[in-house]
Amino acid sequence: MPELPEIETVKLGLQKYVVGHTINTVEVLLKKQFLGKPETIIGAKIIAIERLGKGLIINLSNNFSLAIHFKMTGQLIYRDIKITNKDGVEQAPNKFTRLIFTLDRNAKLFYNDLRQFGWIKIIPTDKVKNLSFFKELGPEFLKDLSLEKFRQILDKTKTPIKILIMDQKKMAGVGNIYANDALCKAKINPQKPANLLNNEETKRLFMAINNVLENGIKNNGASETNFVNILGEKGNYQNKTLIYNKNGQKCESCKNIILKTMLGGRGTYYCPNCQK
DNA sequence: AAGGATACCTGAATGC
DNA sequence: TGCATTCAGGTATCCT
Numbered sequence: 670m671p672e673l674p675e676i677e678t679v680k681l682g683l684q685k686y687v688v689g690h691t692i693n694t695v696e697v698l699l700k701k702q703f704l705g706k707p708e709t710i711i712g713a714k715i716i717a718i719e720r721l722g723k724g725l726i727i728n729l730s731n732n733f734s735l736a737i738h739f740k741m742t743g744q745l746i747y748r749d750i751k752i753t754n755k756d757g758v759e760q761a762p763n764k765f766t767r768l769i770f771t772l773d774r775n776a777k778l779f780y781n782d783l784r785q786f787g788w789i790k791i792i793p794t795d796k797v798k799n800l801s802f803f804k805e806l807g808p809e810f811l812k813d814l815s816l817e818k819f820r821q822i823l824d825k826t827k828t829p830i831k832i833l834i835m836d837q838k839k840m841a842g843v844g845n846i847y848a849n850d851a852l853c854k855a856k857i858n859p860q861k862p863a864n865l866l867n868n869e870e871t872k873r874l875f876m877a878i879n880n881v882l883e884n885g886i887k888n889n890g891a892s893e894t895n896f897v898n899i900l901g902e903k904g905n906y907q908n909k910t911l912i913y914n915k916n917g918q919k920c921e922s923c924k925n926i927i928l929k930t931m932l933g934g935r936g937t938y939y940c941p942n943c944q945k
Numbered sequence: 946a947a948g949g950a951t952a953c954c955t956g957a958a959t960g961c
Numbered sequence: 962t963g964c965a966t967t968c969a970g971g972t973a974t975c976c977t
Binding site for chain 3 (some may be wrong): 671672674675723738739740741742784785786787801802835837844845846847890891892894895896913935936
Binding site (some may be wrong): 765776783828 | 946949951953954955957
């Protein structure tokens with residue numbers, strides 16, 4: 670899944686459906702993705718949900734928290750009804766279910782993860798932000814990253830701008846889809862060394878990133894492959910991308926053909942005319 | 946210190 | 962049809 674808008678979508682769903690539930694049991698189907706002792710959280714009530722960059726924190730009533738990262742294919746699915754097969758046996762959401770939380774009021778929360786890169790860790794609430802992933806996060810778009818701070822970060826490196834804006838330790842929230850779209854919107858070449866952006870381009874890019882992230886949230890995220898919200902529903906941003914996954918198609922503004930290349934090992938889409 | 950390649954996995958799409 | 966290769970919303974880690 671998983672850039673800021675997708676995780677925000679999950680956060681809002683958890684707040685709406687899962688906060689207030691008590692955890693009755695925890696079934697670990699794939700040990701390596703779950704760190705901590707399940708018995709630590711049995712009987713605890715889910716009291717608050719927080720998102721930091723692309724990470725999630727679920728706070729519990731017993732001063733423990735669940736720290737979660739979906740990496741590429743993690744999903745959290747909430748159900749308050751039992752879904753069974755024709756023999757009456759309860760069905761997990763899919764064959765990649767790695768963890769099942771049974772909640773009170775006959776509800777369940779499933780963690781699915783096809784590629785098994787994600788993690789869930791039980792950590793005392795007052796220590797959860799000491800996890801290196803959270804501790805090392807840079808300032809976050811739409812939250813505590815100002816244009817001035819953004820400019821300062823760009824000035825410090827000649828790293829290609831696309832790689833820099835996706836570096837969570839420098840600035841948090843942007844991944845490959847929204848990086849491609851923001852650079853398209855700002856008409857900046859993904860390869861351009863960060864410190865060579867002039868003030869006009871810097872401002873344009875900053876506004877564009879904030880804009881595409883907001884647009885992603887409004888559209889409930891991008892379901893390019895397997896992202897779904899807490900109810901298993903797809904988002905809509907994949908139908909609204911400006912340039913991501915559009916190689917061979919025509920650029921919206923100049924009708925040139927969109928090209929695809931690799932930058933930092935990631936698929937990179939750009940219009941050779943608009944993004945020189 | 947920074948930048949690049951590689952590892953972690955499974956599956957879908959593409960190529961021959 | 963089948964088999965091999967490449968790529969996928971991310972990040973750690975190891976190497977230059």
